[in-house]
Amino acid sequence: MKEGACSPTRTVNERLFEFLVAERDALMNGIREELGVTSSKEINVRNLSKRNVTKEKLCSWLERMSIILNSNAVPLLQITVPKADRCEKLEQEKIKDQFTIIKLQDEVLKKKDEEVEVMKQAMKQTVKREITSYASAVTKFCATALAPANSTVFTAVKTVDERLRNVIIYGLTETTEENL
Numbered sequence: 396m397k398e399g400a401c402s403p404t405r406t407v408n409e410r411l412f413e414f415l416v417a418e419r420d421a422l423m424n425g426i427r428e429e430l431g432v433t434s435s436k437e438i439n440v441r442n443l444s445k446r447n448v449t450k451e452k453l454c455s456w457l458e459r460m461s462i463i464l465n466s467n468a469v470p471l472l473q474i475t476v477p478k479a480d481r482c483e484k485l486e487q488e489k490i491k492d493q494f495t496i497i498k499l500q501d502e503v504l505k506k507k508d509e510e511v512e513v514m515k516q517a518m519k520q521t522v523k524r525e526i527t528s529y530a531s532a533v534t535k536f537c538a539t540a541l542a543p544a545n546s547t548v549f550t551a552v553k554t555v556d557e558r559l560r561n562v563i564i565y566g567l568t569e570t571t572e573e574n575l
Contacts, residue, residue, distance in 0.1 A: 408471060408474060408475065411467060411471050412471060414467070415463060415467050415468055415471065418459075418463050418467070419463060422456065422459050422460060422463070423435050423438070425456075426438055426456055429447075429448065429452065430442045430443070430445065430448065
């Protein structure tokens, strides 16, 4: 038996498969050696009919091959084929589910694009409205501020002129003759 044959990470089916391969290889090596050929393809009626191959050897090989097939290979196939079919079905389901996921992701992206477009339009409207209201406010303010008959500007200038007249010089005495 090979090293690691009882490894807990290998399943019973894996160990059985390895056993079958080893048994088949041992049988085929013995047959090739007895026939004096190097390839399994050379095991044919012509080589099996040689005089040195007795009827007993042929029966022994046939019996051993029958045991390998009937007691090991066929039961392993009976276990493996339904599992392989199930795996194939699961792969098909997975592919179908992945297509569904891709389709849903495309729909989500389209919705997001629509939302972005709606937000762009809303932002454009908001910016346009705000710029219009800002422009009207600036226009009103500038019209008021730059009007030539603006009394606040004249009042401010008048006040500055009046302040210039009200100069107090300390140390001088006031007289009644001063023109205020």
